[in-house]
Amino acid sequence: MANALRLGVAGLGTVGASVIRLLDKQGNRIAVNSGQAVRVRAVSARDKSRDRGVDLSRFSWFQDPVDLARSDEIDVFVELIGGDNGPAEASVRAALESGKHVVTANKALLAKHGVSLAILAESKGVSLCYEAAVAGGIPIVKTLRESMAGNDISRVYGILNGTCNYILTRMETDGISFEDCLADAQRLGYAEADPTFDIEGNDTAHKLAILTSLAFGTKISADDIYLEGITSITTADIQAADELGYRIKLLGVAQRTDSGIEQRVHPTMVPKSSAIARIDGVLNAVAVDGDYVGEIVLVGPGAGGNATASAVVADISDIARGDLTPVLGMPARDLEDFTQAGMRVHEGGYYIRLAVVDRPGAFAEIAKCMADAGISLESIVQRRKGAAGSRGETDVTPQPVMLITYETTEVAVRDALDAIVCKGVVSDAPQMIRIEKLS
Amino acid sequence: MANALRLGVAGLGTVGASVIRLLDKQGNRIAVNSGQAVRVRAVSARDKSRDRGVDLSRFSWFQDPVDLARSDEIDVFVELIGGDNGPAEASVRAALESGKHVVTANKALLAKHGVSLAILAESKGVSLCYEAAVAGGIPIVKTLRESMAGNDISRVYGILNGTCNYILTRMETDGISFEDCLADAQRLGYAEADPTFDIEGNDTAHKLAILTSLAFGTKISADDIYLEGITSITTADIQAADELGYRIKLLGVAQRTDSGIEQRVHPTMVPKSSAIARIDGVLNAVAVDGDYVGEIVLVGPGAGGNATASAVVADISDIARGDLTPVLGMPARDLEDFTQAGMRVHEGGYYIRLAVVDRPGAFAEIAKCMADAGISLESIVQRRKGAAGSRGETDVTPQPVMLITYETTEVAVRDALDAIVCKGVVSDAPQMIRIEKLS
Structure with a gap:
């Protein structure tokens, strides 16, 4: 068996403490199955004195996560600090630059700096793993990537x-x-x-x-x-x-x-x-x-200390086994720029809720606005408030009307709603919710 | 990039043809992402002349899959023959023995010979991958293993x-x-x-x-x-x-x-x-x-040529990347024997349907049999046949009675049902369906 893989864990909140407990419990199994022992060697957090329910005296303590990230004591830097810049970003960059694998649960960091961090990791030939960053315990990163x-x-x-x-x-x-x-x-x-x-x-x-x-x-x-x-x-x-x-x-x-x-x-x-x-x-x-x-x-x-720790430990186990996958599924330098489709051209069905003023012809005007925008309606639900017969002639409370459109475009819906508002036939801003076509 | 990974595909039914089409389509991407080109080099099937909608003239043809499995032309043997012995088993063993990785979709083979094949693969330092064998396109093997x-x-x-x-x-x-x-x-x-x-x-x-x-x-x-x-x-x-x-x-x-x-x-x-x-x-x-x-x-x-091919190709991609996971998650020699819990001691709730003969006291006898076996009932549904009032005194058709028990043991349910049958209060064999406790 190869030398033990030495971990440095930065951030000892709920997830960090859970990762340490889980490695205490399953370390031997992971060693046998991956072919390499895995040991937490050093930790870093803001407050050394806080009781986290795990014995930290076994580990070296680093006040600064960047120092931990650079330390020769570790092979893998586990970033559980959070935040899209500051110490999280600085320490992850420092770890990758010094040739260490990184495991992180930090979605904000990856959303902002994922590509540059991936390029850095790949240039150094190390892993940047983040199964825990998306949907917690659900193995969606591995599913998409592999x-x-x-x-x-x-x-x-x-x-x-x-x-x-x-x-x-x-x-x-x-x-x-x-x-x-x-x-x-x-x-x-x-x-x-x-x-x-x-x-x-x-x-x-x-x-x-x-x-x-x-x-x-x-x-x-x-x-x-x-x-x-x-x-x-x-x-x-x-x-x-x-x-x-x-x-x-x-x-x-x-x-x-x-x-x-x-x-x-x-x-x-x-x-x-x-x-x-x-x-x-x-x-x-x-x-x-x-x-x-x-x-x-x-x-x-999708969250919780233990579920997130499970994903972090799976990443550590992949690193221990020596599996090196491109960070974002393909070499980061080859990732393509893309055209973001604007929402105005989005196509789909729509739910629309209108507070229709109680006057003759109001609904006819609404129907005309929809037709003018080329929108066909699949369902119309008008709910009369109060029990039958309880509504007097003086009741001018707006009537809620719910519409479901057939497939149309967002721009058509927005145009129709603008027209409806202009005509003064609704007493409130219209509500609009997109319908997703699913099998 | 390393030399191309050379595949031999044995079995050219729906799945085999789909694997070849998928590799034709995505071969470049898999090469870039895994760091190694992947090429089908040779194939084997029973009938060379059959039209499978893919051009096979590019590949060497082997009439005997065992010859293909042993051939120096390939690095990975893809077994899509099926069956728990015969040519499937012989060729998979031959491939592993000659140091080749194996990818298979053959659940019957693994259910019967999985452990000995895993031991053989691990002794040779090669992969035995079978994501497609369980639940088709669902990545459950990888999820459990990794x-x-x-x-x-x-x-x-x-x-x-x-x-x-x-x-x-x-x-x-x-x-x-x-x-x-x-x-x-x-x-x-x-x-x-x-x-x-x-x-x-x-x-x-x-x-x-x-x-x-x-x-x-x-x-x-x-x-x-x-x-x-x-x-x-x-x-x-x-x-x-x-x-x-x-x-x-x-x-x-x-x-x-x-x-x-x-x-x-x-x-x-x-x-x-x-x-x-x-x-x-x-x-x-x-x-x-x-x-x-x-x-x-x-x-x-869980099935279908393309979904199964997707899982086969994911396995091939793992092999191309050089990822070597123990076949069954842990070294096969360390897999434990286990005590299979007998069904008689199974604990859970039960649904029971009885065709109760229409005579006074029949249901009381059933209730007593259940009570004697220590079974408590959560629900009882008795459905009277025909509309209210339509049932004459001469109607002796058995009445269907449905029971849901609280958590009990299988042996208790079987004892109670045996007793109920013995007393002659049902006209048909009782139906019993287990209830699974799920969150």
Whole structure:
């Protein structure tokens, strides 16, 4: 057996402590199966004195993760610090520059600097592994990089943020508002005190940027992702979706189209019969459409210390075995620039919710605006408020009207909605949710 | 770049032809990404003259696959012949003995000879890859072998046979009998002319035997698998399952218990809310419960030429990259013998359908038999035949009674059913379907 692979772990939060516990438990097995012993040799964190439930006295301590990254004591640098620059970026670069393998769970770092880090890793002949960065315990990086090696991929999409999925699931099952669900999620530790990054879709976008590169052989481009969070989703939308045969999920979708590659994060209506519609609570799911394999769907925990540690340790085990895969599936220098398809040319079905003012001819005007934009309607649901007969002539409360369009373009829908607003037949900004075509 | 990796493909049916087409299409990409060119050099099949839609004139032709396996012209032997002995076994052994890597889609061969072939491969320092052998295009072998490297696994289970799942799905959605569904499946090419191997569960058992070894580090043992096919499932069972909140799936389940490892293939009631319940038609799904990662579920096409070829080519790509993983996840010589837990000690809930004779006290006797065996009942559904009031005093047709038990043991259920039959209160053999506890 070769000399032991010496690890340096930077960042000792929940995931870091779990990685150390898991290696304590399974170190022997990993050594036997990979042909090389694996040992944590040194660690780094902000606070040396904090009790993390693991004995750190066995390890060298580095106050500065960059010093750890450069240290001759280690062969693999495990970055669990987080953040897209600062010490995380500096230490990962330092590790790669000094010829060390890197394992990281840092999606923000990869979304921003993935290509340059991949080029650096490949120029040094070392691994840069990040299974834990996308969908936590789900082995989607390995699946795209290795298991689908022979496939041309047309689309990759998924539920990539457990916080959002927990909120949408609770809104549906318990019929409570977005705000109440968010408060619950925060109380249960599923959402941060400042949840912006999750609920506005940025976290999903980081993961999607990495998946896009892996799926299409393109450079990572997180900045141009179309982004729409879940804060505008109401229980009325959730109920309407249910009645119309859909569920609402925050999806990240990357898709080849005639106009380029779409990268988009938005609340999405998915048919109840689809696999993705049944993913509830904090679970994540990723689906990939390959030309030879067909559609593969992977479901599992997208976060949590132990699930993330499982992915980190799998990466360490690959390095111990000597497996060296191009970081983004193909040599990073060959990754292509790509044309990001604009959302205006996006094609699909749409759900539209309008608060229609109660006056004769209002709906006729709406129908005309849709027709003028060339949009055909698949379903129309108008719900009269209150019980039958309870509505007096003085009731001028707007009527909620829900429309489902046949396949059309985003620009047509936006034009129609602009026209509807202009005509003053709705009392509120229209709600619009895209429908994803799924098998 | 190293010299090209030279492939010999034995067996040119649907999968073999698809592998050749896929390599024609993606060969360059695989070369760039894996660092080694991949070229089919030679082929072997029974009938040289048959038109397979691919140009074979480029390749050397071997009438005998064993000659191909031994040939100095190739580095990797791709076995797509099928069968658990004969030319498939002989050629795979010949290839390994002459130091060649092997890629195979042959579950029967691995279920029977997997351990000895793995020992042989490892003694020669070559790969034996078989992603395509279990659940077709789903990357479950890689997931268990690599992505879950740090996990202790408590259970692996799945829908591993598309033919059975197609039949059960059709029985449910269309309310038609097993026999009619089977005929349809045969007409559509989803079932063989002799479907025994699929519908009796043998095919599922072969795949389960391999999964068990990968999950638990045990020797492959296909002979002792408890086996029950789907031929006894009626539309009455499917309807009752639906009413009680379940679906019926043919599952292969391997599970650690206090009595050893259970390996069982049988029709199973799964809660409608579970991920596995939503897998319809010819799709396959595999779920793995790991102590660190939690539950991972992989869904995709379990058969078909292209999906299988995708998995074969992924294996070839791993070999081209130089990745050498122990065949069954750990060195084959260290695989453990294991105690197969007998079905009598299986613990779980049970669905029981009885055709109860129409006489006073019959149900009381049944209830007593259950109580005597220590079985508590969670639900009882008795369906009176015909509309209310239409049943005359002379109607002595047996009444179908459906029971769901709380968790109990198989021996208790069998004892209770034996007693019920003895007392002559049922007119038919009782139906019994196990319920799988799923999150």
